[in-house]
Amino acid sequence: MAALSTEEQQIVELVARWVDDEVRPVVNELEHANAYPEALIEQMKQMGVYGLAIAEPYGDFAVSARCYAQVTEEIARGWMSLAGAFGGHSVVSKLIARFGTDEQKQRYLPRLATGELRATMALTEPDGGSDLQALRTVAKPVADGYIINGSKTWITNARRSGLVALLCKTDPDAEPRHRGISILLVEKVAGFTVSRDLPKLGYKGVESCELHFDDCHVPTDALLGGEEGKGFSQMMQGLETGRIQVAGRAIGVARAAFDDALGYAQERQAFGVPIWQHQSVGNLLADMATQITAAQQLNYHAADCLDSGRRADMEAGMAKLFCSEMAAKVTLDAIRIHGGHGYSTEFDVERYYRDAPLMIVGEGTNEVLRNVIVRQVVDRNGLV
Numbered sequence: 001m002a003a004l005s006t007e008e009q010q011i012v013e014l015v016a017r018w019v020d021d022e023v024r025p026v027v028n029e030l031e032h033a034n035a036y037p038e039a040l041i042e043q044m045k046q047m048g049v050y051g052l053a054i055a056e057p058y059g060d061f062a063v064s065a066r067c068y069a070q071v072t073e074e075i076a077r078g079w080m081s082l083a084g085a086f087g088g089h090s091v092v093s094k095l096i097a098r099f100g101t102d103e104q105k106q107r108y109l110p111r112l113a114t115g116e117l118r119a120t121m122a123l124t125e126p127d128g129g130s131d132l133q134a135l136r137t138v139a140k141p142v143a144d145g146y147i148i149n150g151s152k153t154w155i156t157n158a159r160r161s162g163l164v165a166l167l168c169k170t171d172p173d174a175e176p177r178h179r180g181i182s183i184l185l186v187e188k189v190a191g192f193t194v195s196r197d198l199p200k201l202g203y204k205g206v207e208s209c210e211l212h213f214d215d216c217h218v219p220t221d222a223l224l225g226g227e228e229g230k231g232f233s234q235m236m237q238g239l240e241t242g243r244i245q246v247a248g249r250a251i252g253v254a255r256a257a258f259d260d261a262l263g264y265a266q267e268r269q270a271f272g273v274p275i276w277q278h279q280s281v282g283n284l285l286a287d288m289a290t291q292i293t294a295a296q297q298l299n300y301h302a303a304d305c306l307d308s309g310r311r312a313d314m315e316a317g318m319a320k321l322f323c324s325e326m327a328a329k330v331t332l333d334a335i336r337i338h339g340g341h342g343y344s345t346e347f348d349v350e351r352y353y354r355d356a357p358l359m360i361v362g363e364g365t366n367e368v369l370r371n372v373i374v375r376q377v378v379d380r381n382g383l384v
């Protein structure tokens with residue numbers, strides 16, 4: 001397995017220290033106020049978190065996927081919402097860096113790298129997010145660009161993002177359907193509205209919104225890469241990074257839950273001994289530590305695959321599936337270990353438990369990912 005370079009290790013350590021010093025002391029208050037973490041986001045920009053996926057000459061330094069996964073882990077260990085605040089941004093940055101025209105790279109990447117411009121990706125629609133090829137948002141080609149009509153939902157960071165990578169149909173009649181799908185880089189222009197912030201179980205402080213496009217005109221050069229019909233395949237490649245990021249978020253949340261549970265189990269006494277000495281509690285801690293370690297190795301493996309330039313859809317899918325299911329279990333077990341305090345909003349464990357299910361659903365549900373994995377398992381092993 002590839003190791004982090006010295007510079008990458010320093011980045012992960014810097015972020016970990018920042019999480020302990022700046023995030024953990026304020027997170028409970030921000031969470032329960034559902035307050036947008038303006039000051040923390042500014043500090044993330046200063047640390048270069050928004051530019052992690054952008055190489056020179058547009059950014060300072062693009063880190064490896066393994067480093068990116070570890071930075072995500074550390075930030076999610078402090079607050080999952082902060083990790084979500086740069087996940088889609090990194091995917092859009094990678095899409096532009098990989099598929100964008102020179103003009104698109106020059107226009108967007110330098111500002112995305114500093115976080116001055118933030119980006120999000122809009123795939124999901126009110127009628128469904130899993131069957132993406134059935135999407136209904138249409139961008140009709142006209143002489144000087146496209147006219148967009150349609151709606152998107154659950155789009156994270158939509159209010160604070162100045163750029164949306166919009167998955168839409170430029171040819172609704174194309175067969176196969178994916179050949180009619182393109183990505184448009186849409187700025188906040190007339191006809192595009194962010195209409196509603198959706199109320200949610202966790203992932204507080206950061207907005208997830210409905211978007212509407214009503215005869216929204218964008219120029220021809222908004223088309224990612226300048227070629228229609230490539231959007232589905234471009235986005236699927238972007239989602240490999242997205243799924244490694246979501247897996248990293250799940251690991252970070254699980255690590256926080258484990259750390260809290262381990263500390264609590266040593267301080268809390270029952271029947272005259274610290275509770276970790278009761279075998280049932282000790283077994284929970286042993287299983288939590290084992291599962292977190294396994295999840296990390298799986299995600300780093302997926303990241304290394306991505307870095308090697310190979311297709312990593314199966315590996316990223318496995319990592320997202322395993323890590324998110326692991327986080328759901330570990331966060332519930334952390335509540336068990338905390339007893340009644342686990343149910344209290346004065347402790348952080350209830351937040352981890354509310355945040356964990358997002359990673360099961362986001363960036364492709366785990367049910368859909370199992371379909372991706374089994375298809376690859378059959379393809380790669382050959383048919384009998």
Ligand SMILES: Cc1cc2nc3c(=O)[nH]c(=O)nc-3n(C[C@H](O)[C@H](O)[C@H](O)COP(=O)(O)OP(=O)(O)OC[C@H]3O[C@@H](n4cnc5c(N)ncnc54)[C@H](O)[C@@H]3O)c2cc1C
Nearest residue numbers: 121122123124128129130154155156208362363364365367
């Ligand atoms: C807080 C939050 C933030 C989000 N942020 C974004 C964002 O920034 N951008 C964005 O585009 N989307 C975002 N999403 C949307 C998310 O990606 C979708 O919710 C997800 O892809 C599922 O789509 P859906 O909700 O329409 O469920 P549906 O597609 O309606 O699925 C419903 C159920 O059916 C199952 N199902 C569907 N098809 C199959 C199948 N073929 N095989 C097996 N089971 C199947 C699903 O697994 C699920 O259990 C976000 C969601 C949340 C909750």
